[in-house]
Amino acid sequence: MANAIIGQSGGPTAVINSSLAGIFKTARDGGIKKIYGMKNGLAGLLREEYIEVDWYIKNEFDIELLKRTPSSWLGSCRYKLPDFEEGSSVYERIFKILNKLDIKYFFYIGGNDSMDSVAKLARYGENIGSDIRFIGVPKTIDNDLDKTDHTPGFGSAAKYIASVVKEIILDNMVYGAESVAVIETMGRNAGWLAAASALSKSEECAGPDLLCIPEVPFDYDEFYNKIEELRKKKKSIVVVVSEGIKTADGKYLCEANNMRSRDVFGHASLGGTALYLTDFLRTQMGIKTRENILGSLQRSASHIVSRTDITEAFMAGGYAVHMALDDETGRMVTFNRLSDDPYRIEVASHAASEVANIEKKIPGEWITKDKGFVTQECISYIKPLIQGELFPFMVDGMPLHIYL
Amino acid sequence: MANAIIGQSGGPTAVINSSLAGIFKTARDGGIKKIYGMKNGLAGLLREEYIEVDWYIKNEFDIELLKRTPSSWLGSCRYKLPDFEEGSSVYERIFKILNKLDIKYFFYIGGNDSMDSVAKLARYGENIGSDIRFIGVPKTIDNDLDKTDHTPGFGSAAKYIASVVKEIILDNMVYGAESVAVIETMGRNAGWLAAASALSKSEECAGPDLLCIPEVPFDYDEFYNKIEELRKKKKSIVVVVSEGIKTADGKYLCEANNMRSRDVFGHASLGGTALYLTDFLRTQMGIKTRENILGSLQRSASHIVSRTDITEAFMAGGYAVHMALDDETGRMVTFNRLSDDPYRIEVASHAASEVANIEKKIPGEWITKDKGFVTQECISYIKPLIQGELFPFMVDGMPLHIYL
Numbered sequence: 061m062a063n064a065i066i067g068q069s070g071g072p073t074a075v076i077n078s079s080l081a082g083i084f085k086t087a088r089d090g091g092i093k094k095i096y097g098m099k100n101g102l103a104g105l106l107r108e109e110y111i112e113v114d115w116y117i118k119n120e121f122d123i124e125l126l127k128r129t130p131s132s133w134l135g136s137c138r139y140k141l142p143d144f145e146e147g148s149s150v151y152e153r154i155f156k157i158l159n160k161l162d163i164k165y166f167f168y169i170g171g172n173d174s175m176d177s178v179a180k181l182a183r184y185g186e187n188i189g190s191d192i193r194f195i196g197v198p199k200t201i202d203n204d205l206d207k208t209d210h211t212p213g214f215g216s217a218a219k220y221i222a223s224v225v226k227e228i229i230l231d232n233m234v235y236g237a238e239s240v241a242v243i244e245t246m247g248r249n250a251g252w253l254a255a256a257s258a259l260s261k262s263e264e265c266a267g268p269d270l271l272c273i274p275e276v277p278f279d280y281d282e283f284y285n286k287i288e289e290l291r292k293k294k295k296s297i298v299v300v301v302s303e304g305i306k307t308a309d310g311k312y313l314c315e316a317n318n319m320r321s322r323d324v325f326g327h328a329s330l331g332g333t334a335l336y337l338t339d340f341l342r343t344q345m346g347i348k349t350r351e352n353i354l355g356s357l358q359r360s361a362s363h364i365v366s367r368t369d370i371t372e373a374f375m376a377g378g379y380a381v382h383m384a385l386d387d388e389t390g391r392m393v394t395f396n397r398l399s400d401d402p403y404r405i406e407v408a409s410h411a412a413s414e415v416a417n418i419e420k421k422i423p424g425e426w427i428t429k430d431k432g433f434v435t436q437e438c439i440s441y442i443k444p445l446i447q448g449e450l451f452p453f454m455v456d457g458m459p460l461h462i463y464l
Numbered sequence: 465m466a467n468a469i470i471g472q473s474g475g476p477t478a479v480i481n482s483s484l485a486g487i488f489k490t491a492r493d494g495g496i497k498k499i500y501g502m503k504n505g506l507a508g509l510l511r512e513e514y515i516e517v518d519w520y521i522k523n524e525f526d527i528e529l530l531k532r533t534p535s536s537w538l539g540s541c542r543y544k545l546p547d548f549e550e551g552s553s554v555y556e557r558i559f560k561i562l563n564k565l566d567i568k569y570f571f572y573i574g575g576n577d578s579m580d581s582v583a584k585l586a587r588y589g590e591n592i593g594s595d596i597r598f599i600g601v602p603k604t605i606d607n608d609l610d611k612t613d614h615t616p617g618f619g620s621a622a623k624y625i626a627s628v629v630k631e632i633i634l635d636n637m638v639y640g641a642e643s644v645a646v647i648e649t650m651g652r653n654a655g656w657l658a659a660a661s662a663l664s665k666s667e668e669c670a671g672p673d674l675l676c677i678p679e680v681p682f683d684y685d686e687f688y689n690k691i692e693e694l695r696k697k698k699k700s701i702v703v704v705v706s707e708g709i710k711t712a713d714g715k716y717l718c719e720a721n722n723m724r725s726r727d728v729f730g731h732a733s734l735g736g737t738a739l740y741l742t743d744f745l746r747t748q749m750g751i752k753t754r755e756n757i758l759g760s761l762q763r764s765a766s767h768i769v770s771r772t773d774i775t776e777a778f779m780a781g782g783y784a785v786h787m788a789l790d791d792e793t794g795r796m797v798t799f800n801r802l803s804d805d806p807y808r809i810e811v812a813s814h815a816a817s818e819v820a821n822i823e824k825k826i827p828g829e830w831i832t833k834d835k836g837f838v839t840q841e842c843i844s845y846i847k848p849l850i851q852g853e854l855f856p857f858m859v860d861g862m863p864l865h866i867y868l
Contacts, residue, residue, distance in 0.1 A: 071638075072635060072638050099640070100639065100640045104640070130631050130634055130635065131637070132638050136638045137639060138639065219861060219862075222862060224761055224765065224767070226862065226863065226865065227534050227535070227764045227766060230533070230534055230865060231476060231760045231764040232760075233539070234475075234476050234535050234536050235540055235541060236503070241760075259861075262859075264864070264865055264866065265865065350759075351759075353756075353757055353759070355755075356635045356754065356756050357631065359635065360634060360635040361631060363628070363631070363768050366861065443860070447860070447861040449858055451853075456666070457623060457626075457663075457851040457852065458626060458663065459631075460668070461630065463668045
């Protein structure tokens with residue numbers, strides 16, 4: 061049997077290494093000879109930077125530790141493959157390296173840009189008659205991949221966000237004085253992460269009072285009025301806002317504050333939305349504010365993860381190996397939901413080309429009529445994804461990780 | 465036996481409710497009749513806002529849940545008692561309310577401003593011949609209280625900070641590209657919280673590369689040079705900075721960015737230090753940066769706490785009750801450290817008047833010669849305080865709390 065190679069691409073998640081562990085374990089147990097890991101995804105592969113995974117992951121404990129290690133263990137990249145009609149030299153180089161390593165199975169764990177790479181590589185392979193199988197494993201905290209019920213990584217980010225929002229809600233009411241806490245989540249064009257904060261709503265917690273998500277154009281007057289309405293009812297107000305909210309004319313709220321560059325995909329680096337809003341609340345409305353920008357921890361907090369998510373991430377990796385061994389290529393692993401309660405899914409797959417470059421947003425019918433919250437249907441959709449815990453291995457008071 | 469009243473004051477911690485639980489349980493088991501809770505500390509008491517704690521905390525499970533609930537369950541305040549030489553009307557009012565409730569034991573959980581209140585109330589009580597006993601229970605994530613080895617709340621904040629810094633270090637190296645992560649901790653005049661990030665250093669983690677703490681005047685040239693030195697050695701650089709760092713002329717780094725008001729104690733509301741530094745790094749040094757401002761979670765993340773800390777917080781509460789029953793007054797519970805390894809402390813007490821209004825900083829000999837890190841002695845001091853875990857009660861995928 062030939063060899064396999066695994067890459068991780070795009071922003072990390074708390075469970076991206078669980079998918080890596082799932083691929084590695086299933087490939088190893090399935091008799092694949094050598095299992096390579098690209099360092100920093102395709103960008104690293106093009107520089108012939110790779111490792112043999114079993115030099116580092118030697119036993120079942122290492123696999124468990126890898127599952128509990130945040131960030132991308134192999135390193136990541138934001139490399140975008142050119143269309144091969146524009147020039148095939150990069151493709152020739154990649155296939156030359158893969159052939160040199162006797163790779164037959166290529167696994168790429170990533171978001172929609174990564175699925176674009178999987179689709180392109182599979183198509184190029186087909187064109188040149190290569191037998192290398194290219195399989196994508198979905199990964200993104202943003203939950204914005206199409207053709208799958210949800211993405212590995214989202215459940216843990218959702219659990220993290222809902223848990224810390226619940227803590228910040230308690231924190232914000234401590235002085236009994238009027239105060240608006242603005243909590244900024246990631247989310248460029250889709251509001252899934254901000255919506256996850258609604259799961260903090262429970263018997264003993266009122267949840268956030270207002271969500272501002274990219275699916276709803278931001279309107280200053282409406283925001284002002286909603287806050288004024290809330291002020292009449294309560295002193296401690298909590299607003300959760302996606303970093304990527306825009307006004308109706310398509311301008312990011314944070315753009316005025318933001319002096320940063322765009323990434324290689326042309327995506328603006330966002331940030332500053334919460335600061336902008338707290339400034340608005342202070343200067344225009346005279347309210348005491350506090351902002352909490354959840355930052356990198358949304359994608360790297362492995363000290364609180366969803367066991368459902370980490371298990372599904374592992375399973376998606378394993379399924380990818382079975383697909384490759386079954387001679388499939390150019391496809392991404394997907395989840396179909398069979399029911400919310402009891403929660404049941406089936407694992408399936410879809411053409412990666414049809415996933416790439418589409419961003420799945422919160423459907424309009426899951427946004428409340430006043431545009432300031434999500435419906436019970438949306439909450440019921442997210443809730444199963446945050447169930448269960450997998451605590452880190454604690455050594456000397458600290459979570460243990462595995463480093464490359 | 466007469467009644468007791470408990471108040472919580474100042475910024476919350478993840479374990480301030482554990483001290484409350486310790487006072488309540490020990491007082492109840494010790495036969496104190498009614499145990500009242502001030503809503504929002506002295507400020508609430510002056511408005512006669514209080515509860516009877518056992519209406520809400522009915523059994524051992526409630527006590528355990530209270531220990532695991534962040535923020536101040538009774539609410540807090542930033543109320544400062546006037547010197548009673550300046551007018552005794554506030555004191556008269558407080559003692560009138562306390563006498564009406566037949567209070568003999570007054571417990572106040574807080575930081576140095578709160579100990580100032582304990583000292584003043586005890587002194588006033590003595591002057592008027594009152595038999596009410598006033599005992600302070602230390603609490604602050606800042607660890608800046610004098611006369612005690614450390615403060616309840618610091619260990620959990622330290623564990624949280626060290627754990628998330630370890631995660632952010634992994635996150636920052638993911639693209640293999642040059643990048644400086646600036647992580648901002650709380651800490652107005654003392655660098656304990658930033659120093660705690662050094663505990664992320666372990667066999668598998670290099671730890672942060674540079675600490676900027678208020679004990680060391682910030683110098684732009686030195687900072688520039690240190691970053692340049694680090695750039696020669698590594699791509700992923702992590703800087704942890706206390707919010708309250710100042711230049712040698714006493715100016716807060718964040719002051720230029722900061723349009724906020726001062727609190728009633730005249731403390732400036734800080735924030736923006738990390739943003740200021742990332743801006744400096746980007747514009748003056750052309751480095752890619754990412755800031756993480758740890759925010760409210762440093763004091764309210766009860767999803768990862770130190771079992772040592774939460775146990776000691778509970779114990780401090782219990783000890784306070786014994787002190788009051790032994791007729792002591794105007795004193796604060798303290799910890800004396802007997803040894804680091806094995807970790808051993810004894811519980812004692814000190815006059816609250818000598819604790820109030822002093823801020824304990826990191827001693828000079830615990831700061832490395834290059835002023836950019838803390839010594840092994842400092843790490844050995846903090847390490848025992850983060851040991852052990854007490855995970856939240858998880859219900860439906862979320863931490864359960866108890867609300868008033």
